[in-house]
Amino acid sequence: MTINHIHSTALLCMIWVLFSCTSQSPTENFADDLDFAIHEVEYNYAGFPLLTEEELANYEIMKAAVRDSVDAGVYTPFDGVGHYLAWFQQRHLRTCWDAHNHLWKRPTDYSSVFPYDPQAVSCKVDDDTYLIRFPSCMGDPDDKWIKQSVKDYKASGCKFLILDIRGNGGGADYHYLPYLELLYDTPATLDGLDFFYTKNNLRRIGKMSWVWWFRLSLFKDKSKERVLWPFIEQRDIEYSSISTLPVAAALIIDNHVASSGEAMVLEIQASSKRTTVYGQDNTYGLLDISNCTEVELPYSKHFILIPVTVSHRLPDRGIDKTGIAPDVRLDIPYPSELTDNVDEWVLWIAQDLKKKQAAHALSADSPSNVNN
Numbered sequence: 001m002t003i004n005h006i007h008s009t010a011l012l013c014m015i016w017v018l019f020s021c022t023s024q025s026p027t028e029n030f031a032d033d034l035d036f037a038i039h040e041v042e043y044n045y046a047g048f049p050l051l052t053e054e055e056l057a058n059y060e061i062m063k064a065a066v067r068d069s070v071d072a073g074v075y076t077p078f079d080g081v082g083h084y085l086a087w088f089q090q091r092h093l094r095t096c097w098d099a100h101n102h103l104w105k106r107p108t109d110y111s112s113v114f115p116y117d118p119q120a121v122s123c124k125v126d127d128d129t130y131l132i133r134f135p136s137c138m139g140d141p142d143d144k145w146i147k148q149s150v151k152d153y154k155a156s157g158c159k160f161l162i163l164d165i166r167g168n169g170g171g172a173d174y175h176y177l178p179y180l181e182l183l184y185d186t187p188a189t190l191d192g193l194d195f196f197y198t199k200n201n202l203r204r205i206g207k208m209s210w211v212w213w214f215r216l217s218l219f220k221d222k223s224k225e226r227v228l229w230p231f232i233e234q235r236d237i238e239y240s241s242i243s244t245l246p247v248a249a250a251l252i253i254d255n256h257v258a259s260s261g262e263a264m265v266l267e268i269q270a271s272s273k274r275t276t277v278y279g280q281d282n283t284y285g286l287l288d289i290s291n292c293t294e295v296e297l298p299y300s301k302h303f304i305l306i307p308v309t310v311s312h313r314l315p316d317r318g319i320d321k322t323g324i325a326p327d328v329r330l331d332i333p334y335p336s337e338l339t340d341n342v343d344e345w346v347l348w349i350a351q352d353l354k355k356k357q358a359a360h361a362l363s364a365d366s367p368s369n370v371n372n
Helices: 011-019 033-044 053-071 077-086 098-103 143-156 173-183 199-208 210-217 260-271 344-365
Strands: 121-124 129-133 160-164 188-197 227-238 248-252 275-279 289-296 303-311
Touching: 033 053, 033 077, 033 199, 033 303, 053 077, 077 098, 121 143, 129 143, 129 344, 143 173, 160 173, 160 344, 173 260, 188 199, 188 260, 199 210, 199 289, 199 303, 210 227, 227 260, 248 344, 260 275, 275 344
Parallel strands: 129 160, 160 248, 248 275
Antiparallel strands: 121 129, 188 227, 188 303, 289 303
8 A cells, every 4th residue: 555644634633632732932922812823823824825915904904803802801812812713714723612613614503403423333234235434533433443344344245335424523534544445446646735834833743743843854945934835745545455345335424524534535536436425515624724733822821723734725626615515415304313323314325326336237238338
């Protein structure tokens, strides 16, 4: 297997949160958390150099308005930080505070329509179809469960696989690699990414990942500051073998699929011709600006996330504004519930896979395709 897979959306965030949270000493005199956050965004946020002149003008108006609200006591400085960051509507750039969640674009509230709590499932749907529900890249289900689900599928002998990632809001890319390898049938090349070089970003990356730090240390001209460096030119997916099963597969998505979940969708779409993406809604849209570091605010001691990489999909092929569309947009009711069950969507898709396979076999056996 050959795969350039350093791009890891939320992996760096998770590593930083769990193991490397250290206080940050301001390099300047800041009046409050809002001043500090503004400095962090303007000097270290990878998406800031991408703002157009019109967006920059609107940004200055917003920044002044939020500052006025803090000075007038309408917001606390920390709440001011939340409103300031929310202007960008880039969920990788946010406060780590649940009370601010409403400030950002929210995914579709499925739980208001039906019981919605996707849980890990690995089971047969029928004699020909197997279901793996993989609702998170955060380590729950863990890698042991993931590998076992692949083994159980292969042992089932089912021709069709339904990989259900509804609810998968991301985490670490490496968790889904066993599924990528299982579905792989064609080499693929995906977009690389740029790292936003600042001394702070390089220092923080060094604390988070020695692999990243080593690669970045190969760049020679470190006299420059605030430069987007071509960190990965492209990402190649190529495995040494192709699994004979499944004959055909489905990947189910919804509007809660984001970040590493979306990376999974893009990579499977690119490297698996036998997989069809089903869903009623596009994914959330949270992948173009990613790989975030966590920074402690000096006064409130709360944390904010600062993304440090930009995908080469930008500016013309980004997904954050629209999400990823399914190949087949389902025009059927929502399921009665989505938990650890085999729901109505899975049953419908299982039948659809069989119909398409039968139609394909009939077409292949038609007289016009038979060599006499």
